[in-house]
Amino acid sequence: MILDSKFLLGALAFFSGLSSNIDPVNAQTGVDTIPPLDLTTPLWIWTGEPPNIPGMRAFRKTLPQGRSRAVCVTFGIAADDSYTVWVNGVEIGDNIRKGGDPAGSAFRELDIYSVSLSHIKNVIAVNATNIINVDGVILTGVVKYEDGSQTAFVTDASWLTAGAATPPDRFQEIEFDDSKWAHAAVIGPVGTLPWGALHFAAFTGKVCGQSDQPHSPHHPHIPDIICPALLPLPEGQVSPYWDLRHQVDCEIRRLEEALFLCRREKQKLFDRLIIIIKEISSFGGGDICQLANCGNEIHHHLESSTEVPIPQF
The missing domain is CATH 2.60.120.260 (Galactose-binding domain-like)
Incomplete structure (x- = not known):
């Protein structure tokens, strides 16, 4: 059989499940408060x-x-x-x-x-x-x-x-x-x-x-x-807007860094996914060339962005 886009969508869903098990980068765990500074040792x-x-x-x-x-x-x-x-x-x-x-x-x-x-x-x-x-x-x-x-x-x-x-x-x-x-x-x-x-x-x-x-x-x-x-801010004034903007900016930048660092893990998972698809298709005489091209297209998009468009067959 020749795999259609529905099968590939299912396989990508399987990939999504795998990727959710990757440990997050820069996860904020107990690091928000200002630590005390020591003047006894400098x-x-x-x-x-x-x-x-x-x-x-x-x-x-x-x-x-x-x-x-x-x-x-x-x-x-x-x-x-x-x-x-x-x-x-x-x-x-x-x-x-x-x-x-x-x-x-x-x-x-x-x-x-x-x-x-x-x-x-x-x-x-x-x-x-x-x-x-x-x-x-x-x-x-x-x-x-x-x-x-x-x-x-x-x-x-x-x-x-x-x-x-x-x-x-x-x-x-x-x-x-x-x-x-x-x-x-x-x-x-x-x-x-x-x-x-x-x-x-x-x-x-x-x-x-x-x-x-x-x-x-x-x-x-x-x-x-x-x-x-x-x-x-001027002395005595408080602005929740600035605090919120700061927090949002920080989290966006940390997310960008996390996505960049996760690209290597994503590529490993895509490699595994392509191997699995090829093995499955071999049982039904699938078009291996078509699947290989799919893998090449995924790698091409992976190098150029963090979002991978789903190829159409």
Whole structure:
């Protein structure tokens, strides 16, 4: 017999049943809340140069991986005298707005950011600038994973630095080659003079991946990132619209990532399906060439989109 479209529809329904057993990618399981940050373990770091040398210095840290995919990083950061921070090549914020504060908030107050993640490898990059006197950067953070687990990380000797060199072009990007960079030099723990005691800036974000830190007037544009931080509302105002839009945008982007990663599994299942159809048709003398062409057409569409049109016979 020659298989008709009704049989193929049934076979594709069988495939749908198989695909429903694939574990979801980036499933949100207990990762929504903002994790607490710890100020007891981070270390002030720099390049190993003597103090009082002005200039910009580049630092990078690949975030720790867990048993499942990382979905969010929340961190607090401060620098003497200023910083700009990126996550996966996207500028997240800076403390330039605090420059000249007589209370020293630029280096005694850690700004908090929470950013969604959708890459396998995730990188934080910092451009820290010393203008005068001592220099240092300090950060404490937590990575959350799709299974609900989390891992803390801090500035320490594991961070990499370009040293006294001018920060290289695109050093913020995930795949930038930092293999020849040196390990950062540790200056001391929280409480080290002249910085003394530190504290966190006010932070009202309640959802992991949603940051409320104001951006510097020097960088008013917030880039379109995987799960972007929203512009802050005026003090005392609340807008459920912005919260909902943020959640929708995040879930759409996570779904797109999940569909992309599932294509390989889909192809394996289609391969199995074509083999089954060929075996079934062989019992009734089916047109194997026609079935093989069907398989080729499915693979062609699989390479070009996540939706596979049903071929007509």
